[in-house]
Each structure stands twice: as C-alpha cells, then as structure tokens.
Amino acid sequence: MSSRPVGGSRSPVLLCLVLIAGATPTETLRAQAPETELRLERWLAAAVAPGSHRLLADRGDPVGWAAVVLDATLITTAWVQRDRGHDDREAYRDLAWVVARGGSGPRLDGDFDFYERMGKWRSSGAFDADPTAPGIQPEARLDTFSGDAWRLARSLFLGGAEGEPGSPGWEEAVAWYAERAYDDRFTWDWTGVEGEQDRYRDTLEASDDHLRTAGRAVAALVGLRFLAVVDQVIRDRSSGRVGVDAAPAGVGFDRGLRVDLAVRWHRGGGGRS
Numbered sequence: 578m579s580s581r582p583v584g585g586s587r588s589p590v591l592l593c594l595v596l597i598a599g600a601t602p603t604e605t606l607r608a609q610a611p612e613t614e615l616r617l618e619r620w621l622a623a624a625v626a627p628g629s630h631r632l633l634a635d636r637g638d639p640v641g642w643a644a645v646v647l648d649a650t651l652i653t654t655a656w657v658q659r660d661r662g663h664d665d666r667e668a669y670r671d672l673a674w675v676v677a678r679g680g681s682g683p684r685l686d687g688d689f690d691f692y693e694r695m696g697k698w699r700s701s702g703a704f705d706a707d708p709t710a711p712g713i714q715p716e717a718r719l720d721t722f723s724g725d726a727w728r729l730a731r732s733l734f735l736g737g738a739e740g741e742p743g744s745p746g747w748e749e750a751v752a753w754y755a756e757r758a759y760d761d762r763f764t765w766d767w768t769g770v771e772g773e774q775d776r777y778r779d780t781l782e783a784s785d786d787h788l789r790t791a792g793r794a795v796a797a798l799v800g801l802r803f804l805a806v807v808d809q810v811i812r813d814r815s816s817g818r819v820g821v822d823a824a825p826a827g828v829g830f831d832r833g834l835r836v837d838l839a840v841r842w843h844r845g846g847g848g849r850s
Contacts, residue, residue, distance in 0.1 A: 619809050627805035648801060655794035662787030669780040676773045677765040687763055696778040698722040700766040701759050712742065715754050723758040730754040 623630035628644025635641070673695055674680040695701075702721025707714040715730070716723035727750075731737055734750035741747065767774040 616813050619813070620806060623805035623809040624802050627801045630805060630809045644801065644805065648798065651794045651798045651801065655791045655798065658787045658791035658794065662784045662791060665780050665784035665787060669777050669784060672773065672777050672780065673765065676770055677767050677777070678763075685762055687759075691759070691763060692781060694722055695765050695767075696774070696781055698725075699771070699774070700768060701764045704758050704760045704764065713751055713755060715751065716758065723754075726757045727754050730757075 619630045627648050628641040631638040631641030674684045700721045702716035702723035715727035718724040730750040730753045734746035
C-alpha cells in the first residue's frame with residue numbers, strides 16, 4: 578500500500594487559505610475606507626454646523642433645517658449682543674470719567690466692581706481726609722463709599738470706637754481701610770448730577786444684560802454642537818434606526834436669551850419625547 582505525502586494534498590488548500598486570509602483585511606479596509614471617510618465628514622459637519630450632518634443624508638430633513646436656522650440665530654445673537662454690550666460699556670465708562678471723576682486725558686479704567694460701586698454710591702469720599710497730616714486720615718462721612726469702608730474697619734479692629742493714631746488696632750484698621758478705599762485716581766462724586774448717575778446705572782445694566790445674553794448664546798451654540806455630534810454618532814452606530822431629534826421650540830430675549838429645545842429620542846419607527 579503506497580502512502581501519499583500528507584503535505585502534498587493539503588498544500589493547495591493551505592495556500593488558498595493563506596491567500597484568502599491575506600487578502601480579506603486589505604479588501605475589507607478598502608471597502609470600509611469610503612464609509613469611514615463619510616462618517617468622519619458627517620461628524621465634522623455636526624460639530625461645525627449642526628443640522629448639516631442630517632442634510633448630507635436628506636436635504637429635506639426638517640430637524641436638520643431647524644438646527645441650521647437655530648445655529649444661525651444663535652451666532653447672530655452672540656455677535657450683535659456682544660457688540661452692543663461693548664458699546665454700552667464704553668458709553669458708561671466715558672460718562673463716569675467725564676462727569677463723576679472729572680477726568681482729562683486718557684481714561685483710567687477700574688475693574689467691574691469699581692463701576693458697580695459707582696452706580697450704588699453717590700460719592701467715593703476722600704481716600705485721605707487730611708493730606709497735610711502724617712499718614713492716612715480715613716474718610717469719616719458715612720454716606721460715602723470710603724467712609725463706609727472706615728466704619729467697617731473700626732468695627733473689626735477698634736470695636737466700633739473712633740480710635741486715634743497709636744491706639745491698639747489703629748494700624749490694622751488703617752491698613753484694612755487702605756486696601757478697600759479708592760485713592761485719588763479713582764475717586765468720584767455724582768453730587769448735583771444725580772440724573773447722570775441714573776443714566777450711568779441704566780447704561781451699565783444694559784451692557785451687563787447684552788454681554789450676559791451673548792454668553793448664553795455661546796453656551797447654547799456649544800450645547801447644540803454637542804447634541805448634533807451625539808445624534809450623528811448614534812445614527813451611525815444604529816444605521817439610522819436610532820437618533821436624537823432636537824428642534825427649537827422657542828427663542829426668547831426677555832432679560833437675556835432663552836432657548837427652548839424639544840428633544841425627542843427615537844428608535845426604529847417609533848419614538849418618545
């Protein structure tokens with residue numbers, strides 16, 4: 578009985594298996610490459626322009642068009658409100674500089690707390706009530722910002738007493754006062770021009786409202802992009818059977834920006850809100 582080499586009968590089969598095994602990954606990658614590129618394109622579209630990722634698949638998708646309109650509205654809102662906020666900020670700072678601070682030359686700006694205090698207090702008071710005396714002589718008028726700061730300093734370090742230089746706690750009280758009261762570069766006084774202070778307050782509040790609305794619009798833009806990317810990822814993984822529909826239910830601008838979204842999760846042919 579003759580024996581045939583084992584390897585001889587199986588080598589063609591093994592060779593075919595090796596060739597198939599070697600070819601399959603390459604062919605699969607080639608087949609998957611266009612789909613991968615398309616998927617990345619849809620994800621990028623969702624992140625850059627929410628709604629466009631749906632319109633790439635269906636130009637008549639109402640949710641896609643609604644997202645595009647909402648995105649454009651939010652971008653316009655953020656841009657316009659930011660510009661208005663900056664214009665009003667320049668206006669109230671100029672008004673304060675010329676009318677209440679008696680400034681001349683280039684304007685010297687403070688922080689936002691400084692401008693808020695200018696709206697609340699009629700006068701800053703003097704930083705040093707008697708510049709001819711040694712050291713700092715705190716403002717004593719309680720109807721001024723600096724006078725109120727000295728009242729708080731006395732309550733903290735002098736037990737509420739008037740105190741005098743050299744008495745226990747005096748140096749600590751003066752140091753605390755000096756950190757909070759405004760020096761001569763930032764003093765103000767609206768006395769006699771109270772109407773201008775009212776106009777100043779209104780302009781400051783308008784600026785704050787505009788900038789707050791712009792910030793909310795930017796936050797809504799970020800949220801809309803996050804929803805769009807999540808929607809596209811879900812749609813890709815489920816071949817469109819599952820997704821998130823987010824359409825604007827309302828946009829309001831009363832005392833800031835309000836965006837109402839109707840978010841609907843759908844699976845297959847049905848869905849739930």
